[in-house]
Amino acid sequence: MKYMLLIxxxxxxxxxxxxxxxxVESMKICDELASQGKFIDASPLESVATATSVQIRNGKRILxxxxxxxxxxxLGGFYxxxxxxxxxxxxxxxxxPPASRGTVEVRPLFSLEHLRGSxxxxxxxxPSLTPYLxxxxxxxxxxxxxxxxxxxxxxxxxxxxxxxxxxPEGMLPPGFETKVMHASMTVAGIPLMLSDGCEExxxxxGFRLALTVxxxxxxxxxxxxxxxxxxxxxxxxxxxWSPCYGMVTDRFGVEWMVMVVxx
Numbered sequence: 668m669k670y671m672l673l674i675x676x677x678x679x680x681x682x683x684x685x686x687x688x689x690x691v692e693s694m695k696i697c698d699e700l701a702s703q704g705k706f707i708d709a710s711p712l713e714s715v716a717t718a719t720s721v722q723i724r725n726g727k728r729i730l731x732x733x734x735x736x737x738x739x740x741x742l743g744g745f746y747x748x749x750x751x752x753x754x755x756x757x758x759x760x761x762x763x764p765p766a767s768r769g770t771v772e773v774r775p776l777f778s779l780e781h782l783r784g785s786x787x788x789x790x791x792x793x794p795s796l797t798p799y800l801x802x803x804x805x806x807x808x809x810x811x812x813x814x815x816x817x818x819x820x821x822x823x824x825x826x827x828x829x830x831x832x833x834x835p836e837g838m839l840p841p842g843f844e845t846k847v848m849h850a851s852m853t854v855a856g857i858p859l860m861l862s863d864g865c866e867e868x869x870x871x872x873g874f875r876l877a878l879t880v881x882x883x884x885x886x887x888x889x890x891x892x893x894x895x896x897x898x899x900x901x902x903x904x905x906x907x908w909s910p911c912y913g914m915v916t917d918r919f920g921v922e923w924m925v926m927v928v929x930x
Contacts, residue, residue: 669707669776670756672746676769677739678715689764696762700748705759711744740769747776798876801864802919804840806847809919810861816892817854824850840867855880855889875914875922883911883927890925893917 681689690711700706722729743765750756753773760771802809813819827834827848839846846863853859855878880886890903896918903913903925911927 668752668756669747669749669778670753671774671776672748672756672760672763673742673772673774674711674744674746674763674765674769675740675772676743676765678741678743680768692764696759697746700759705748705750707747707749709744709746712742715741743769797858797860799860799862800871800921801862801866801869802847803866803869804843804846804863805869805919806850806861806863809921810847810850810852812892812918813852813854813859816895817889818856819852819854822851822853838865840865854878869920871920871922875924877924877926879926879928881927886911886913886925886927890915893923893925 693709697706697709718732720731722731746759746763748756748759750759753775756773760766760773763771765771800809810819810821810824814821825848826845827839828844830848834844834848843863843865848862850861851858852861857878878889880889886903890913893915894917898916900914900916900922901912903911906912909926909929912924913926914922914924916922
């Protein structure tokens with residue numbers, strides 16, 4: 668069971684030498700508890716002169732310097748331990764140097780485990796960067812080709828006709844109503860987003876998709892599939908940065924770099 672040991676003492680009742688000796692002895696006890704798997708955390712606190720107390724009254728925040736309560740003994744530090752029972756926690760508290768000069772309050776920590784299921788997990792907002800390719804009417808064909816030859820896996824697909832919001836009139840070329848509005852998939856485990864977009868002519872210029880694979884046989888297999896119906900821009904070859912590297916434009920006009928990382 669986890670307990671917090673709250674250290675109270677008269678702040679001005681220690682000389683610098685006594686305070687240092689107290690910390691050294693306390694650290695020895697912490698090391699001993701850690702070796703037994705009973706130590707979680709501990710720390711002294713700065714002087715009460717550095718404290719700020721916060722209150723909310725009638726919706727307004729009130730700040731006060733110093734501790735909230737005027738007492739002879741102030742909170743000076745804490746320990747968090749994980750022990751079998753209260754008796755063991757009291758025995759440890761009795762060994763702490765401040766117990767002979769002040770008070771060590773022993774309090775069990777309140778467990779929130781019974782609430783875990785009712786608390787939604789935190790929303791992760793880590794930034795990500797995913798290529799989004801527009802195929803101008805050939806998205807279905809591209810998805811099927813990448814699934815067949817690049818170990819692709821389709822995760823979701825929505826057509827313009829399935830959109831919950833109507834597409835603005837005149838936005839789509841004729842016949843695009845059943846084309847792909849949005850799709851997401853992985854290619855060799857790497858995420859891609861795809862769409863037919865709203866233009867009849869696809870343009871993939873000014874960038875290449877860099878596909879890194881673990882070995883040369885995989886590089887040759889992917890490269891051959893991408894070159895089929897496309898164009899080889901640079902055959903697979905050994906370079907100073909890769910034992911197998913090449914550039915290719917696939918049948919949809921998407922430009923690729925295929926490479927193996929040098930071990």
